[in-house]
Amino acid sequence: MQEEVEEIISSKEFRTQQYPRRIRHSGYRTTRRPRQASEPGTVKRTRSGVLSRSALGNEIAIRTDRGEYVGGDVVYGAVYLRIKEPKDECKCLKLIIRGSEICDFDYKYLDNKPQPDEEFLLKCSKRIGKKDILKQEDIIISYPHGFPEGHFKYPFMYKLPHNLQGSCSLEHMEGDKSHEGEVRYTVSAALEGEQAPKVSTLNLIQSTASDTSSQVLSQLAVEALACAAMSQLPSIPYLKVEQTIVVYHNLECKNPFMIKPDIRTKQRVVRGFFCISRGTVKMSAQLDRCAFDPNEKVKLRISIQNESSVDLTGFSVKLLRVIKLSGKDRNRSEKDATPTMLYNSIPDDPHIHEGCPKLSDREDIEEELDLGAFPDFISPSTSGNVVKCSYSLDVDFYFSWAPTVSISQPLLIRPKPNNEWKDWKPPTWVRECLEVTAMHQFTVPPELISSENFSGIPGFQPQL
Secondary structure, three states, X not given: OHHHHHHHHHOHHHHHHXXXXXXXXXXXXXXXXXXXXXXXXXXXXXOXXXXXXXXXXXXXXXXXXXXXXXXXXXXXXXXXXXXXXXXXXXXXXXXXXXXXXXXXXXXXXXXXXXXXXXXXXXXXXXXXXXXXXXXXXXXXXXXXXXXXXXXEEEEEEEEOOOOOXXXXXXXXXXXXXXXXXXXXXXXXXXXXXXXXOOOOHHHHHHHHOOOOOHHHHHHHHHHHHHHHHHHOOOOOEEEEEEEEEEEEOOHHHHOOOOOOOOOEEEEEEEEOHHHOEEEEEEEEXXXXXXXXXXXXXXXXXXXXXXXXXXXXXXXXXXXXXXXXXXXXXXXXXXXXXXXXXXXXXXXXXXOOEEEEOOOEXXXXXXXXXXXXXXXXXXXXXXXXXXXXXXXXEEEEEEEOOEEEEEXXXXXXXXXXXXXXXXXXXXXXXXXXXXXXXXXXXXXXXXXXXXXXXXXXXXXXXXOO
C-alpha cells in the first residue's frame, strides 16, 4: 500500500487536481518550481524591511518600532500590503517571529583501521549545530476569495521571552580549520495561498468508504493516505518580506551605564624562599562600564597597595575570548552534539607596564585597550546552547621571585547597531493604507494603536 501511496502523490494529475500550488520545501528557504511565462508573479526574498514586489505591482513591507531589543521587551510593528492586481490564490497573510542559532566547525578524527595491518587515517570533517530559540507564527487575516484591491496596514505586537540569547555573528580560523556561528532574530510576513487543514487519515477513510467492497475500500484508503500526506505540505508564499532585529544579551548590553561594574580585588601573601612570608599585596581592578561596542576603547582602573618587602615588577592587560560551539556530524551518524572550545587572547604579546616598589602604593592607574584595533577578533557576547561567546579582561601582576597573581574582570561586547533598520525608507503608498484589525495572537488593543508605541511607525499617529 505504501508504494501505491507514493505513486499517487508523485503523479502529476493528482497534484494538479488536489493541490496545484503546493510543493515540498524545508523551513523558510523555499524552493519552488520555475514559473511559466504566462504566470508573471514572482517571489523575492528580502531582509531588514526591504520592499518585496511582484511583477503585477503587488507589494508588501514590514516595519517595527525599533531595531534593537532585549528579552522581555514588546515588539510593535505593522505589515503594509498593496494589492494592485488581485490574485485568487492569495488568501491569507501570515506573520512569523523567529530566532535561531546555528554553527559549523571543522574537526579532525582518526578513522578506524580497515585491516589489522593498515594504519589509522587522520581525516577532516564538519560538525553542524542548529536550534530554534523562538518560533511564533499566526495568520493575521484571510480572505476565502482572495485579497481585495487596495492599500492595507495590519498592526501587530509581540512580547519577547525573557533571557534570550544575544544576537551574534562570529568567524574564527585556527590553522586550516574554520569555525562559524550565528544567533539571528527576524520578523517576517508572507502572503500565501489557503492553508490546507491537517486531514486525519482515519476520518478520510471513514468518510469515503461507502462501498463495502474490499477492493474499493482498499483503493479509497490509498487515496485517503495520499490526501493526508499532501495536506501536510505548507503553502508557497506569493510575496514575502523579512526584517532582522537585534537582541541584546541582557539589560547591561542595552544600557551599559545602568549598573556600575564590581571592583575585583585580590590580596595575596607574598612568600619567598622556604615559604617565608614577605608581607601582603592588595590589588584591585574595575571597568568604567559593563558593556562595550566592538570599536570602543576599554578603560580599566587599577590600584595596588604593596605592603610587602618584594617589588611588584610590573603588570600586563589582555582580553581573553572563549568560544563554545556544539554540533553533530551527520555524515558519521552522530546522535549527540559534541562541543568544541576555543581560547584566544589579545594582544599576543601584551605590554608590561610599570609596577609598584615594595612598601608603596599606586592608586587609580588607568589603562586602555582599543577593541577597534582587532576587528577580526571581536564578536558580540552571547550565551546560547549551540553558540556561546564570552570575554574577560585579565590583569597579570608580576613579582620578583614570587608567583604571578591574576585578576579577571568579565565584560560584555554589544552587537553592532541595526543599521539596515535605520536606513529603511517607507514606500510612498504607505500613508494611503487603510488600517485593518483582526483577532490573532499578535492583535493590538485599540488604545495602544493610538499611543506613543506606534508613533515611530509610518501611518500611525498618536492621539493628543
